[in-house]
Amino acid sequence: MADLMELNYAVSNEDFTRAGEASSDVKKKLKQLGVSPEAIRKVAIALYEGEINMIIHAYGGKIKVTISEDAITLILADKGPGIADVEKAMQAGYSTAPDKVRSLGFGAGMGLPNMKKNSDQMDIQTELGVGTTVTMVINL
């Protein structure tokens, strides 16, 4: 299936107040394209959680969104510390986020489980000291 659109974003960790700008832009573009509200909601939640994770844990990274006729693919790649135990990280409530992040309303250990819940496929490639790439597919 031919790709209809590709969107690329660089996520910076310098200013936490700007977290979510990429997700906000993707949401607006999907709305313009006439994507169903259910799919937009899934993409918005999955991507925003991922964007927050990149900022909290990985000093920023890159987001690539590919929209085709039958699916939306989200690829979030960072050069952060990597995830030591993916199985543990996938458990609801498990978090390694510092207290500072909790005071901002995040770090409840719901991010990765929520990303999985809102995507039809999710894959995590991670290597300690090298980085993490999360790929999520939301079917249309």
Add this chain to the structure above:
Amino acid sequence: MTVNDIIELLDGTALAGKDELDKEVLTACGSDMMSDVLAFAKHQCVLLTGLCNPQVIRTAEMMDIVAIIFVRGKTPDETMIQMADEMGLPIITTSHRMFSSCGLLYEHGLTGGIIDG
């Protein structure tokens, strides 16, 4: 229940999204933890929170939250108000505390919605 009804019940003040106060609200979610809002908020939901930072507005945008109610007199800054205005997202501030705010809305028929796991 509309956003206007909520303002009245909570003796609240609208600070942003003032053209959208007749919107219908079906459920409510009370939390200071945006992670939980992202995991649990329901359709046509109003968010009650004591957390006051720009990520509250972003979270509301992502979740299609109908309105944000800042409890305990929390007042968002100009940047947050501007963000919400651009989104057409009503922001209400009330001096009631979280428990009382939730209680008042619940008493008047607003519920948290059904948990679907």
